Amino acid sequence: MKNAFRTASLLMLLVAAFLLSAITTMHFAIHGAEVTIPDLKGMTVTEARSQTSGLGLNLDVDNRYYSSQVAAGHILTQSPAPGTVVRRAWSMRVSESLGPQKVDVPQTVGSDQRVASMRLQRAGLEIGEVATIPMDGVTQGTVIAQDPPAHAHGIEQPSVNLLVAAASDETADGFVMPDVKGLPIVTAQSKLQRAGLKTSTPQFVDVPRSQTPSQATQSSQPAANQGAPTLEPGTVIAQKPIAGGRVDASIGIVLTVAK
Numbered sequence: 417m418k419n420a421f422r423t424a425s426l427l428m429l430l431v432a433a434f435l436l437s438a439i440t441t442m443h444f445a446i447h448g449a450e451v452t453i454p455d456l457k458g459m460t461v462t463e464a465r466s467q468t469s470g471l472g473l474n475l476d477v478d479n480r481y482y483s484s485q486v487a488a489g490h491i492l493t494q495s496p497a498p499g500t501v502v503r504r505a506w507s508m509r510v511s512e513s514l515g516p517q518k519v520d521v522p523q524t525v526g527s528d529q530r531v532a533s534m535r536l537q538r539a540g541l542e543i544g545e546v547a548t549i550p551m552d553g554v555t556q557g558t559v560i561a562q563d564p565p566a567h568a569h570g571i572e573q574p575s576v577n578l579l580v581a582a583a584s585d586e587t588a589d590g591f592v593m594p595d596v597k598g599l600p601i602v603t604a605q606s607k608l609q610r611a612g613l614k615t616s617t618p619q620f621v622d623v624p625r626s627q628t629p630s631q632a633t634q635s636s637q638p639a640a641n642q643g644a645p646t647l648e649p650g651t652v653i654a655q656k657p658i659a660g661g662r663v664d665a666s667i668g669i670v671l672t673v674a675k
């Protein structure tokens with residue numbers, strides 16, 4: 417009887433030891449495969465790749481942006497954030513700085529899309545999104561609008577989006593944004609509605625009445641020409657998107673209006 421009890425006790429101890437060993441092994445197997453995301457911001461891409469590779473992580477540069485604060489070739493942003501715990505072989509996504517913008521954005525409006533493409537490439541820029549829309553009196557393939565505009569400063573990415581005239585029988589994949597600056601808000605909203613577009617809640621700002629609509633959008637300085645038309649309350653002084661740009665019917669137009 418005593419031998420049977422001892423045998424049973426020994427078996428129970430062996431089972432407990434086995435379970436404890438299994439749990440410990442599982443714990444290290446799970447947590448041993450986890451790593452903490454390092455802070456890569458400010459590193460060069462080469463330095464970041466070396467550090468993430470040593471941790472068993474993959475690194476993908478998915479975007480490149482101009483930056484006046486971060487030197488070219490260094491990391492601007494990262495995902496996941498530093499301190500996040502992930503499993504090994506996780507893919508990290510970072511954006512790389514191109515340094516300050518030095519390239520001059522060429523004028524492509526009015527040129528053929530192929531010519532526009534060559535101008536952008538010669539300037540060291542890429543073609544971003546290309547949208548088409550039928551326009552009466554405009555030759556198919558002609559660039560109607562570009563974003564950012566020619567000679568723009570402070571652009572974010574080295575790419576330019578184009579709006580191109582399509583054949584008259586093609587279905588539009590967007591609308592051309594009309595110019596409503598200088599119009600009373602009610603007139604502007606009516607014009608946009610007739611064009612098949614909708615507006616978001618207007619943004620009202622304080623602007624001296626001595627300014628013209630164009631001056632109000634540029635600065636808060638008083639108008640130099642006292643004989644210029646005054647800015648009446650309720651006048652649209654800015655719009656987003658800008659005139660001539662492509663806009664989708666599902667997106668609300670943002671109008672800035674003088675109080």
